[in-house]
Amino acid sequence: MDTEFRQANEKDVASFEKPDRSKLFRNVIVVTCMDPRVNPYDQLGLKTGQAITIRNAGGSAKEALRSIIVAQHFIGADGEIAVFHHTDCGMSRTTTDEVRHIVKKANPGRDDIAATVDAIEFHHITDIEGSVKSDVKYLAENPLLLQGTKVSGWVYDVETGEISQVAEAVAAESTVGTQA
Template sequence: MLRRYVHLRHLIAGPFLSSPSPIVYLQRWCSGSVDSGLDPSRRQNKQSTSKFETSPSGNPNKSTMAYSDTGKEGPIALPPTKRLAIVTCMDARINPFSQLGIDLGEAHIIRNAGGVARDALRSLIISQRLLGTREIAVYHHTGCGLVTMTTPGLQKLVKDAEPTNAEAGKQIDGIDFLEYGPDLEKSVRDDVQFLQDSPLILKGTKITGWIWDVETEKASQVV
């Protein structure tokens, strides 16, 4: 399948703030229908008015009482303003905010090992039923550890580390780590299909699937 790719430098907050949805903008960019005048690399960024506090890592952390790029200050509304939920991996290299050009308060970011939709279902129900999201983006990435892991292997790892802990062995046997094979596009398609088929996801929800290449820093739409 021929696909167009998006450079990470184009996926920053500026253009998405004026578009109906980050995903809509990304699709337009992939199709070549976005005016080059909207290229964020040609636009001057506003001076950030963010406040900084100490985070658990010891690094400065933006306060959630300020919008980093819009210049707006004040409490961020609880429901995501873009009505978007993103299901992605917990991998430390993945930053949906910069990669998809969204800001605090605009989308729910639901993360787990592998960005597996089945594992995110509980959060998606809350996101849709209580907080009004009507669009879901499945966002997997290359080099994901879930491609090489297996449930039996992880179960053995835990048991071997604590051979005398019978309760840990019993509980780990009940956990499915929901690994997927080496076909990353298939994993995205399967997750999108799972959400489309689920009676717990609201009818009419727009669901798309994406892969981010950690080497080239490009995103591509699969579904």
């Protein structure tokens, strides 16, 4: 990849304009899958500097929480959080037990690795809409989020390229009380 990356980068540098986030930022955090068919910039009409995108296997909000906290408090991203899961996601075909089994099989006799992977939740998706709704609920009820944060949940269809919204919530003041 080194030659391809360098050549592409040279082209990009030739027309590079340093993004001014203070002018461009649309105050949105997009949580989505790492699947190469998913490209939130192209598919949601976003440009560099306009959004924070957090990607992982499945677009898990639980795994994204660490980055969301940093984005809200250190990048000033106190606007909407949009969670996207997509059809035909690999995480709907792979269970947590299967991933753990494969890693253990690749490392026979390594109890330390077995213990480490057993402690990782891989967030298997059984029902795409259900998993989006569950992640939106998880964020809206999470006391670590800025209260009043709008959280929306979406499904991206890899067959048609269409998005559809399936959930919306606001991180409620009442959830703060659970910490007291």
